[in-house]
Amino acid sequence: MEYDVNKIRSYFPVLKQQVYGKPLVYFDNAASTQKPVQVLLKTGRLYTEFYGNIHRAAHYMADKTTDAFESVRDQVQQFIGAGSREEIIFTKGTTESANLVAASFGEQFISPGSEIIVSEMEHHSNMVPWQLNALKRGAKIVKLPMSRNGELQTSLLSELITSKTRLLAVTHVSNVLGTINPLAQIIDAAHRKNVPVFVDGAQAVQHIPVNVKALDADFYAFSAHKMYGPNGVGVLYGKRKWLEQMPPYQGGGEMISEVTFEKTTFSEIPFKFEAGTPNITGVIALGPAIALLQETGMEHIAAWEHQLLDYCTHQLKELEGLVIYGEASQKSGVISFNIDGIHPFDLGTMLDKTGIAVRTGHHCADPLMSYFNIPGTVRVSFGIYNTTEEIDRFIEALKRVVKMLK
């Protein structure tokens, strides 16, 4: 099948935008993606046609809204290949999903002397929650180290996992290096010693096919806003056996089955973990974003973006003094780089003036920056709507600004 990038682009009105008088090239998809009309229309339609609170009232508006909300849970289940819909919990985002597991799993399973393995390439949101938790419970964080090319040293796992290990937290795809970690292998190593694995999928679900059951992940988290969906919504997948043993994260409405002043009994999963009125509109508008990914086909998306990655990497390597961070054999469409003698902030600022949006800085991964001993990088990250023509424009602009800055 042809990958019809023009058709995909036509769904994203914002891409026709001009910035500083130049056509926009949006290469900051790892930070957040743009939203297709399908998502925008869904949001509008919800408020104009049948909005109500969910799971509560017995009236038409609430029923329709509840149906729409719950059908997205089915969609998510199917999208990531979860065993059952009850294993899908809606959160605010990856960050909240990680905090939920850290707090709730932590309360039940982490005690003084426990160890939590965290990889060296994690985004702060899959590191700080574990650190806070370890601090609170007298547990220890153990580092799963990385090699120079941006791959995790998974061969060390058999040593690192001990009888004290309670959980392993790792990202599926690195937001800085683009590395696609060998998850199945990591999870297998952990499971051999009965250690569950929390996977940060924030940079994976929108780029490569993901099947949590095939991977046998215990927890898998991601954010709607990075997958062409709305802001403020995320997903936590958790295996039933863990979710059922974990205490609630927050208390409130929705998550209880019976409350007296002395005692409360909690709802079943997933509602036990969804206290209060959730981001109803956000969840419902995530539906069409998933539909777009599925219609396009995750295999096709992965292939298209890989082509962009190769095309761009090849051209960048021609430039003098350019260093790419992360050259793993399995990579998604993320390239972090620096140019000798030029501060990444200067490059980013100048590229912006040519209409090209890239990210500069430490990308919320300070330990990774320390590893390479750099203050930051310039990062380009691709999405479903990017093209090789845009890469040409980027390379041309990059050459121009490098000349100005050198």
Add this chain to the structure above:
Amino acid sequence: MKTIEEVQQDILEEFSLYEDWMDKYAYLIELGNSVEPISAVEKNDQNLIKGCQSRVWLVAEKKEGHIYFRGESDAVIVKGLVALLLRVFSGRTPGEILHSQVHFIDDLGLTQHLSPTRSNGLLAMMKQIRLYAVAYDRLDN
């Protein structure tokens, strides 16, 4: 010596010669490259202004009632902004600094460099300049 307001007007006029953003920035880079470097010893933690993406150092000296600033950054665009700030503020009395209204950065349309969350040190640097003025003002009185 021109007033703080007059220097700001001068800067605005210079930049108005360039219509294209690339040219405005090319000029800013030129200014950045012309900044007198500060010594390696002065690039210490005490003079460092904590900005997230780029580092900025600011050195202040007081002579005969006037404060003289020198500064540098590891990013050349920030260095250009530093050059502008030095031009506006160096050699002023604490009173002049404390009573000044800085508007030229807004007017140039470089405000993206001022937002607190961008934290490239410019906002912090302006704060630091004012803090020096307050401190020296107190010492005087």
